[in-house]
Amino acid sequence: MKFEGTDTYVATEDLMVAVNASITLGRPLxxxxxxxxxxxxxxxxxxxxxxxxxxxxxxKSSTKAQQGLYEYDAVxxxxxxxxxxxxxxxxxxxxxxxxLWEAFEGDESPVLLIDEIxxxxxxxxxxxLLELDRMEFFVYETQEQIVAxxxxxxxxxxxxxKELPDAFLRRCFFHYIQFPDPDTMxxxxxxxxxxIQKTLVSEALKIFYEVRDVPGLKKKxxxxxxxxxxKLLMAExxxxxxxxxxxxNKLIPPLHGALLKNEQDVHxxxxxxxxxxxxxx
Numbered sequence: 001m002k003f004e005g006t007d008t009y010v011a012t013e014d015l016m017v018a019v020n021a022s023i024t025l026g027r028p029l030x031x032x033x034x035x036x037x038x039x040x041x042x043x044x045x046x047x048x049x050x051x052x053x054x055x056x057x058x059x060k061s062s063t064k065a066q067q068g069l070y071e072y073d074a075v076x077x078x079x080x081x082x083x084x085x086x087x088x089x090x091x092x093x094x095x096x097x098x099x100l101w102e103a104f105e106g107d108e109s110p111v112l113l114i115d116e117i118x119x120x121x122x123x124x125x126x127x128x129l130l131e132l133d134r135m136e137f138f139v140y141e142t143q144e145q146i147v148a149x150x151x152x153x154x155x156x157x158x159x160x161x162k163e164l165p166d167a168f169l170r171r172c173f174f175h176y177i178q179f180p181d182p183d184t185m186x187x188x189x190x191x192x193x194x195x196i197q198k199t200l201v202s203e204a205l206k207i208f209y210e211v212r213d214v215p216g217l218k219k220k221x222x223x224x225x226x227x228x229x230x231k232l233l234m235a236e237x238x239x240x241x242x243x244x245x246x247x248x249n250k251l252i253p254p255l256h257g258a259l260l261k262n263e264q265d266v267h268x269x270x271x272x273x274x275x276x277x278x279x280x281x
Contacts, residue, residue, distance in 0.1 A: 001023065001050055002016075002020050002023075003016055003019040003020055003023070003046050003049050003050060004016060004049070005045075005049070006045045006048060006049050007191070008045065008191055009038065009041060009042070009045040009191070010180075010184065010187045010188045010191055011042075011045075012178075012184065014175070015042075015175060015177065018031075018173060018174075018175035019042075019046060019175075021173055022153070022154075022155075022172075022173040023153055025173060026151055027154075027171060027172055027173045028114075028132055028154035028155070028156050028171065028172045028173070029153075029154070029155045029156065029172065029173050029174075029175065030156045030158065030164075030169070030172035030173065030174045030175070031155065031156065031157050031158070031175055031176075031177060032157075032158050032159070032160055032174070032175075032176045032177070033176055033177030033178070033179075034177075034179055034220070034222055035159055035222055036222025036223050036224040036225060037177045037179060037180075037222060037223055038177065038223065038224075039157040039177060040113065040115055040157055042155065043056070043111055043113035043115075043155040043157075044113075046111055046153065046155065047110070047111040050111070050153075052108065052109060052110055052111045052153065053106060053108070053110040053111070054110065054111050054113065055099055055102055055103050055106075055110050055111070055112045055113070055152070056099075056113045056115060057098075057099035057100075057112070057113065057114050057115065058115045058116065059114065059115060059116050059117055059119045059120050059124070060119060060120070061119050061120065061121075063119070063120050063124070064120075064121075064124070064127075065120075065123075065124050065127030065128045066098075066127070067098050068098040068099050068100045068101075068114075068128065068131075069098045069100055069101060069131065069137050069139075069146075070095050070096060070097055070098050070101055070139060071095075071096045071098065072091075072094060072095060072096075072141050073094040073095075073096055074094070076094055077091070077093075077094045091141050091142060092141075092142050094141075095139065095141060095142060099112065099114075100112070100128075100131060100137070101137075101146055103148070103152040104135065104136075104146055104147070104148035104149065104152070105146070105148075105149060106149065106150060106152070107149065107150075108150060109150040109151060109152055109153060110150075110152050110153070111152065111153045111155060112152040112153065112154045112155070113155050113156075113157070114154065114155070114156045114157070115156075115157050116157055116158065116159060117156050117157065117158050117164070118158040118159055118160065118161040118162050118164065119159075119161065122162060122165070125164050125165055125168035126165050126167060126168060128168075129167060129168060129171065132154060132171065133171055135147065135148035135151055135152075136148065156172065179223075180223060182205055182209065185205060185223070185226070186201060186205070188223060188227075189201055189226075189227070189230065192227055193227075193230060193231075193234065196230065196234065197240065199240045200230075200233065200234075200238075200240045200243070201230075202240075203240045203243035204226075204229070204230055204233060204240075204243060205226075206243075207243055207253050208221065208226050208229070208259070211253065211259055211260075214268065214269070214272070216268055217265055217268065218262055218264045218265050218268075219260075219261050219262060219265060221258075221259040221260070221261075225258055225259055225261070226259070228258045229253075229255060229258040229259050232255045232258055233254075233255065236255070238254065238255075242254060252266070252269045252270070256269075
């Protein structure tokens with residue numbers, strides 16, 4: 001059972017090695033990288049390539065580790081008891097299974113995605129240490145031990161918003177997705193837009209990497225934003241000559257709203273254009 005990429009996801013050699021190593025070791029794969037570099041999509045593609053079910057747990061700032069195991073719905077039980085519902089006598093009717101429980105009871109090993117783990121409280125990763133290590137947990141309300149039928153392939157993404165605990169890191173196989181170089185980016189574009197003109201890609205990539213290299217940029221455009229920009233360029237039937245011969249005094253690329261995502265970066269380009277015009281006088 002090896003992951004070798006898919007027809008819709010360009011995986012580098014080191015990324016494939018990381019995925020397969022984590023599967024072999026039976027350890028969670030912790031994936032970091034810039035937003036928009038395909039961390040979340042990777043889990044979807046691994047599940048598709050290996051023909052495994054995918055279970056996704058998207059983490060928010062308010063998410064608690066216990067929610068991944070189960071939750072006891074005491075409010076519903078109280079309401080049902082007031083209504084005289086017979087099911088109140090069986091507490092298991094009020095146990096809501098979490099994503100880990102769902103992954104543990106599958107008849108085949110699923111891919112479990114824990115997405116953006118760094119959004120949660122700093123204690124969140126530590127609270128899952130035992131469950132991810134032993135692949136089991138105890139339900140106190142029903143006094144039952146839940147043990148994974150098959151060890152899931154666990155993939156965890158992080159945008160590096162906060163440091164993760166050392167004890168948690170020790171239990172993971174780590175991989176950082178490097179931002180794609182131009183050749184890899186061409187392969188990615190080819191997967192999404194097989195009919196795109198190569199000259200348009202060349203000119204667009206030149207501008208894209210120039211934008212990313214501008215000093216002081218608050219948010220560098222990502223792979224997903226490049227794909228959106230190219231889709232717009234094709235929809236507008238933008239000739240590559242406009243990209244190649246654009247006025248150097250107008251540093252902001254056409255349809256820049258797909259690439260620049262905040263007013264500070266737009267103002268930065270406007271200031272640079274102003275300074276360029278002054279120098280050219």
